[in-house]
Amino acid sequence: MSNYIIISQAQYDAWQGKKVGVNKFNAIKTTAGSFAVDALAKNEFPSAFIGSELVKDLTVADFPILKK
Amino acid sequence: MFSLSNALALGSTTLGGFAYDSDAASFFSREAAAGYTLSASEKTAVNNFISALKTASVYSKIYEMFLLIGGTSATHALGFKGVKDITFVGSPTHNSSGVTTNGTTQYGDTGILNSAFGATPFIAAYGSIPAGGLVYLMGSYGAGAQINYLSTSGTNTVIYNIFNEDAGNASAGTDTPRNGFKAGSKLTATTIAYQGNSLAETKTVLSATGSPSGAHTLPFGAVRNQATGAVTDFNASTFKLVMAGNGATAADLATIKSATVTLQTALGRA
Numbered sequence: 154m155s156n157y158i159i160i161s162q163a164q165y166d167a168w169q170g171k172k173v174g175v176n177k178f179n180a181i182k183t184t185a186g187s188f189a190v191d192a193l194a195k196n197e198f199p200s201a202f203i204g205s206e207l208v209k210d211l212t213v214a215d216f217p218i219l220k221k
Numbered sequence: 222m223f224s225l226s227n228a229l230a231l232g233s234t235t236l237g238g239f240a241y242d243s244d245a246a247s248f249f250s251r252e253a254a255a256g257y258t259l260s261a262s263e264k265t266a267v268n269n270f271i272s273a274l275k276t277a278s279v280y281s282k283i284y285e286m287f288l289l290i291g292g293t294s295a296t297h298a299l300g301f302k303g304v305k306d307i308t309f310v311g312s313p314t315h316n317s318s319g320v321t322t323n324g325t326t327q328y329g330d331t332g333i334l335n336s337a338f339g340a341t342p343f344i345a346a347y348g349s350i351p352a353g354g355l356v357y358l359m360g361s362y363g364a365g366a367q368i369n370y371l372s373t374s375g376t377n378t379v380i381y382n383i384f385n386e387d388a389g390n391a392s393a394g395t396d397t398p399r400n401g402f403k404a405g406s407k408l409t410a411t412t413i414a415y416q417g418n419s420l421a422e423t424k425t426v427l428s429a430t431g432s433p434s435g436a437h438t439l440p441f442g443a444v445r446n447q448a449t450g451a452v453t454d455f456n457a458s459t460f461k462l463v464m465a466g467n468g469a470t471a472a473d474l475a476t477i478k479s480a481t482v483t484l485q486t487a488l489g490r491a
Contacts, residue, residue, distance in 0.1 A: 155323050172308065175298035179311035181326045191326055193312040197294070216325045219453040221362050221444060 156192035159207040164188070168201045183215045241268045242275070248288075248301050255299060257291035266487035273480040279473045284337055286464035287329075289319040290488070305332040310452075313442065318490050319348060322442035324457030333439040333465055335361060335447055343406030343469040344371050345416075346441060347481050349459040350400055357454040358403060359441035359463065371403055396420035401491075402478045406469040416474035418482075423471055439465060461490055 160168075160180055165188040168178045176197045180190035189211060195202055241249065245268045249259055259267065267288065274280040285304045289297045293315050298307040311327035313320050322328055346358050358371045396403070396417030404416045414423045437447050441463050443455045462481055469477070485491040 155325075157326075175294050175306060175308055176312060177308050177310045177330070179326050189326070191312045191323055193314060197312050211325070213324050213457075219451070219455065221357070221446065221453050 155211065157189040157209055157211045158192055158195060158202065159209055160188045160190055160201070162188065164201060164203075168198065171198070171201075173198060181216055183211065184217055185215065189215070242271045244280075244302070245271045247303065248299070251299050251303070252291055252296050255291065255295040256293060257296045259290065263290065263488060266484055269487075270480050270484040273476065273483070277473070277476040279469065279476050282343075282468045282473060283464055283466040285331065285333060285466075286462065287331070288484075289461055289463070292317045300331075307331055310440075319459050319461035320442075321459040322455065322457055324351070324455050326455070328440045328442035328452060328455060329460070329463070331439045331441065331463065331465065335437055335439065338465070339467040341407050341409070341468050343404065343466055343474065344439075345402070345404035345462070345464040345474070345477055345481070346371060346460060347402045347462040347485060348400065349461075351457050352399065356456045356458065357444040358456065358458060359439070359444065361437070361439060361445045361447045363446040363448040371405055394420055394422055402481055404464075404469075404474045404477060406471070406474055408470065414469075414471035414474055416471070416478050418478070421471065421475060461485055461488075 165180055169180060171178045174197075178190070178194060178198050178201060180188045183189050189209070192208060240246070241264060245264070248267065249264055252259055267290070271280065274283070283302070285300045285302050287297070287299070287307055288301055291297060291299075294309050297315055297320050298309065300306050308330040309320070309327075310330055311323070313322045313327040313329070315321075320329060344360060348358075350356050350358065360371050397419050401418040402416070406414045406416075408414050408423065412423055412425055415421070437445055437450045439445070440452055441460055442458060443452045445452050462485070464477065482491060
């Protein structure tokens with residue numbers, strides 16, 4: 154279980170795939186339909202967050218199964 | 222009497238005349254520029270690692286490798302040879318143990334295009350692998366994938382490393398422990414060498430099909446479909462070294478393993 158920040162569709166559209174230095178922003182849509190990004194992203198992409206996002210503990214089960 | 226031999230001995234240790242391997246020294250400089258100064262013991266460990274690879278004529282077969290030293294994304298991103306730097310996708314955790322992915326949104330993109338590999342690619346990784354289940358540590362799959370994936374399966378420690386997925390799979394035997402060193406090298410179109418902590422095995426597979434495409438890069442912490450570019454099978458692992466290259470023999474993989482274990486032991490993260 155890890156901390157994730159739940160972002161809006163607008164934040165996703167604005168930041169998904171954006172690169173700052175050696176880091177690339179990557180949120181994934183959860184099975185519940187919200188966009189989640191690891192909480193550590195706030196350190197690397199502070200401008201991506203407005204400060205009132207929901208922080209949730211999620212598990213692998215909360216994400217779609219992306220299998221080869 | 223102060224002899225020439227004494228002077229040389231002193232020159233390599235006490236008098237400060239000792240010179241690190243030039244490639245190691247270049248890496249130390251780039252680490253410093255990225256914000257981390259290696260300690261003397263860390264420099265010695267890296268120097269000796271490179272020396273071992275060069276002595277065994279393995280170094281030139283390595284396209285790029287990532288030592289993941291320094292504890293930050295900026296230092297971990299640095300390719301040792303300066304050929305490629307990592308892009309960290311999804312903000313994985315960085316500390317002195319290496320890079321830890323979360324199994325859901327994070328991976329490292331080596332920037333190494335699939336087309337960089339010749340007919341006999343190899344990949345290697347050292348780190349901590351989550352217990353239980355199939356884990357795809359790194360690599361690519363699907364049509365056009367020349368360098369395929371390195372993985373462990375089930376609750377055991379099998380290296381399941383497939384280079385010719387479309388033509389026939391091949392998995393190697395049990396390797397213990399589950400964590401640590403895993404590598405595979407395509408020796409010919411139909412033979413693959415595997416090297417783990419305890420396992421060293423060469424297996425025959427069916428012929429490869431198709432030609433490698435160059436559209437997409439090699440990830441770790443997940444694997445990439447070379448046909449579509451999609452990244453799948455995220456895993457929560459801690460990586461302490463990642464390497465890729467061409468033309469490594471079974472003996473070369475054994476050398477890389479030995480040198481890697483010595484390096485990680487010296488760094489206190491074996």
